Amino acid sequence: MQFETRAIHVGQEPEPRTGAVVVPIYQTSTFAQPRVGEHTGYEYARTGNPTRTALQECLASLEGTEQAVCFASGLAAEDAVLRLLAPGDHVVMANDVYGGTWRLISKVHARYGIEVSAVDLTDLDAVAAAFRPTTRFVWAETPSNPLLKVLDLAALAELAHDRDAWLVADNTFATPYLQRPTDLGADLVVHSTTKYLGGHSDVVGGAACTDAQTAADLAFLQNAVGAVPGPFDSWLTLRGIKTLGVRMDRHCANAGRIAEFLADHDRVEQVLYPGLSDHPGHELAARQMTGFGGMISFRVAGGVEAARRVAEGTRLFFLAESLGGVESLIEHPGIMTHASVVGTDLEVADDLLRISVGIESVDDLLADLATALD
Numbered sequence: 001m002q003f004e005t006r007a008i009h010v011g012q013e014p015e016p017r018t019g020a021v022v023v024p025i026y027q028t029s030t031f032a033q034p035r036v037g038e039h040t041g042y043e044y045a046r047t048g049n050p051t052r053t054a055l056q057e058c059l060a061s062l063e064g065t066e067q068a069v070c071f072a073s074g075l076a077a078e079d080a081v082l083r084l085l086a087p088g089d090h091v092v093m094a095n096d097v098y099g100g101t102w103r104l105i106s107k108v109h110a111r112y113g114i115e116v117s118a119v120d121l122t123d124l125d126a127v128a129a130a131f132r133p134t135t136r137f138v139w140a141e142t143p144s145n146p147l148l149k150v151l152d153l154a155a156l157a158e159l160a161h162d163r164d165a166w167l168v169a170d171n172t173f174a175t176p177y178l179q180r181p182t183d184l185g186a187d188l189v190v191h192s193t194t195k196y197l198g199g200h201s202d203v204v205g206g207a208a209c210t211d212a213q214t215a216a217d218l219a220f221l222q223n224a225v226g227a228v229p230g231p232f233d234s235w236l237t238l239r240g241i242k243t244l245g246v247r248m249d250r251h252c253a254n255a256g257r258i259a260e261f262l263a264d265h266d267r268v269e270q271v272l273y274p275g276l277s278d279h280p281g282h283e284l285a286a287r288q289m290t291g292f293g294g295m296i297s298f299r300v301a302g303g304v305e306a307a308r309r310v311a312e313g314t315r316l317f318f319l320a321e322s323l324g325g326v327e328s329l330i331e332h333p334g335i336m337t338h339a340s341v342v343g344t345d346l347e348v349a350d351d352l353l354r355i356s357v358g359i360e361s362v363d364d365l366l367a368d369l370a371t372a373l374d
């Protein structure tokens with residue numbers, strides 16, 4: 001089956017007793033057991049829930065991994081992945097990862113002995129130089145947030161594997177519709193399903209997609225620690241995934257038009273969008289992805305005050321954190337999503353704005369941005 005078909009059918013057979021064509025929301029915390037010591041495959045809903053199972057089977061199929069383990073949030077998934085490490089282990093992490101990922105490793109896991117180096121992962125020599133005998137993970141995010149850098153996943157996987165390390169890829173921005181990191185050699189894919197996979201800005205969730213053994217280790221950690229997604233959250237995410245392909249096509253088409261408009265605008269200093277031919281990662285993105293995505297960052301002429309006025313001047317683009325929903329959003333990374341990295345190597349320019357281009361009419365979106373910039 002092709003991607004769009006798997007998104008609608010894998011893990012989603014009609015419910016056998018009633019024939020319901022949509023996977024039910026199994027809103028139950030426990031499952032009756034036929035005999036002592038025997039169960040139906042489900043015992044207690046922290047350990048497993050059939051709505052969550054359906055989501056996990058579907059997502060694993062889309063990422064092309066043996067299994068997926070779904071979590072209460074993207075950061076909960078990342079936390080579990082980092083718990084696979086032991087004190088003294090080292091991570092080479094992209095120097096422009098999502099701010100919350102950086103906070104998780106540098107402020108939480110660092111206290112338990114995990115070491116991290118922030119490196120520009122577009123520079124493969126710098127990546128090799130950052131390796132230590134204790135390096136276990138290279139942690140990549142591509143396209144990155146908010147600078148939309150494109151990383152060469154195949155090259156990073158080879159570099160990591162030559163040194164007995166794993167490549168972990170955050171595929172939140174691209175989604176498996178546009179990019180499949182494990183096809184390029186990644187060992188583990190993490191997601192904030194809050195974004196494009198859920199797709200409607202109505203649920204928070206996360207996932208780790210990987211081989212069966214690692215998934216079992218993560219499921220053990222999840223059951224021991226507890227960051228599970230509820231059945232309704234799992235259902236909303238699965239419902240969102242059904243339309244991922246058609247939504248991503250529209251996100252990409254709208255973003256392409258808007259990136260060109262911004263690039264021509266005299267109040268815009270620079271546009272970061274991998275679909276523009278002058279983007280340093282354009283050719284790599286064209287090779288590695290099947291579309292350039294719906295995220296654009298741009299620098300406004302006139303500094304932080306001008307950027308602030310543009311961010312507060314749109315009507316259709318809501319001023320909000322997050323991304324990947326059907327509605328368009330605008331935000332100021334320096335003050336909003338990336339405030340936790342101010343003063344570190346990961347700090348971003350204060351005239352930078354990030355937009356998540358939704359699937360509204362592109363003409364309305366262009367008019368809204370034109371008004372705000374004027």
Ligand SMILES: *Cc1c(COP(=O)(O)O)cnc(C)c1O
Pocket residue numbers: 073074075076098100101141145170172173191192193194195204205206
């Ligand atoms: C939002 C986001 C996360 C964190 O996910 P939550 O669901 O908010 O916990 C991680 N990585 C990227 C790229 C994100 O955009």
